[in-house]
Amino acid sequence: MKKKLYMLAIGLILTGIGQVFAQQDIKAREILDKTLAVFQQSKGVSLTFGGSQEGTLMLQGTCFYLDCGGVKSWFDGKTQWSYVEENEEVTISTPTPEELQSVNPYAILTSYRQHYNYQYKGVKNQGGKSNYEILLTPRTSGNHEISSVVLHISTAYQPADISVKQSNGEQQKFIIRSYKTVQGLTAASFRFDAKKYPNAEIIDMR
Secondary structure (H helix, E strand, O other): OHHHHHHHHHHHHHOHHHHOOOOOOHHHHHHHHHHHHHHHHOOOEEEEEEEOOOEEEEEEOOEEEEEEOOEEEEEOOOOEEEEEOOOOEEEEEOOOHHHHOOOOHHHHHHHHOOOEEEEEEEEEEEOOEEEEEEEEEEOOOOOOOEEEEEEEEEOOOOEEEEEEEEOOOOEEEEEEEEEEEOOOOOHHHHOOOHHHOOOOEEEEOO
16 A cells, blocks of 8 residues: 555656646646656656655656665566565566556556646745645545645756645655656666576566
């Protein structure tokens, strides 16, 4: 559940936030659209995050690499590899769109972008820096896991942090420690390299 919430948070920050249409708040939409545009123009993004859990994420197009909570995941647009360090197992699969929703930010976009209202809450000072605050709330009661999401976006239109409040009252804090564009990413960046994990047990579920 925590893994799914973290990746939902990332997807909202990096991709979905700029494409939640048919809402009331023009200022919020302007900020989110600009944030999405900055991300899309970057060609590739590498970030580290902290808060309730530490991790790193690399994105390019629909491909991603995630290292979080003792699990490393690669997705090249078709095949997903998930390597669990604790037991040295890597599972290979061809995930469905539904399965990708818990991992892949782009898959989350297609499922969640129509489900949230957004509201501009003003400029907040955080650690000496000014960030825009956006509140997302589910459009219907159909989303049983999330009750609200608070986004903080820098004046350079890059994500700063996000708080996800669950319907049961629990809250997860997701803080982006670093966010930078990456050049020269290749397809190999998003594929499992068996040579680097010679002792890994391969479980092919395709």
